Amino acid sequence: MSLRLEWIEHLSPAYALAVALRRDILRKPLGLGFTQAQLSSESESLHLACWDDEVLVGTLLLTPHENGVIQMRQVAVDDRRQGAGIGRLLVVESEREAMRRGFIRMMLHARDTAIAFYEKAGYTRIGEAFLEVGIWHQEMVKNIPG
Numbered sequence: 267m268s269l270r271l272e273w274i275e276h277l278s279p280a281y282a283l284a285v286a287l288r289r290d291i292l293r294k295p296l297g298l299g300f301t302q303a304q305l306s307s308e309s310e311s312l313h314l315a316c317w318d319d320e321v322l323v324g325t326l327l328l329t330p331h332e333n334g335v336i337q338m339r340q341v342a343v344d345d346r347r348q349g350a351g352i353g354r355l356l357v358v359e360s361e362r363e364a365m366r367r368g369f370i371r372m373m374l375h376a377r378d379t380a381i382a383f384y385e386k387a388g389y390t391r392i393g394e395a396f397l398e399v400g401i402w403h404q405e406m407v408k409n410i411p412g
């Protein structure tokens with residue numbers, strides 16, 4: 267296994283692979299896809315890919331907000347490769363890049379099944395659970411550096 271992290275361009279060939287992985291891992295199980303409008307709106311986000319040689323094994327995106335806050339979204343690891351540290355690599359690199367760009371707080375909406383993953387990465391829950399795309403989510407935050 268030779269893992270490599272790369273910040274990729276919106277609408278690049280690598281981005282198309284990342285969208286396909288997000289679709290498979292996050293959307294298809296819910297009977298959902300992405301609209302063109304949703305993908306177009308991601309032009310202002312930062313897109314991170316994790317490669318094993320030439321195979322995309324994980325991805326996420328970061329969406330800047332105001333007041334030094336940036337949101338981690340759509341964290342997806344190939345289901346054959348989960349539990350092997352790829353998700354943690356993606357999160358750590360995201361925090362490093364967000365800090366480098368001057369952001370002071372990472373926030374996210376965690377699926378209830380992923381809350382423990384983010385807690386292990388130092389995130390804390392804020393407020394009440396809420397429904398998003400039909401499943402329970404929890405807002406979580408971490409000051410960076412944490």
Ligand SMILES: CC(C)(COP(=O)(O)OP(=O)(O)OC[C@H]1O[C@@H](n2cnc3c(N)ncnc32)[C@H](O)[C@@H]1OP(=O)(O)O)[C@@H](O)C(=O)NCCC(=O)NCCS
Nearest residue numbers: 341342343348349350351352353354376377379380382383
């Ligand atoms: C959640 C997800 C991103 C985690 O990535 P991963 O590569 O599987 O996680 P890692 O191997 O880096 O795990 C890091 C730590 O978190 C733990 N962990 C990972 N997923 C977990 C989960 N769902 N629940 C509890 N703990 C979890 C691991 O056991 C590991 O713990 P350790 O440090 O004690 O060994 C990945 O499993 C995934 O894509 N799941 C499906 C999509 C999803 O739910 N995405 C998040 C949407 S908010």
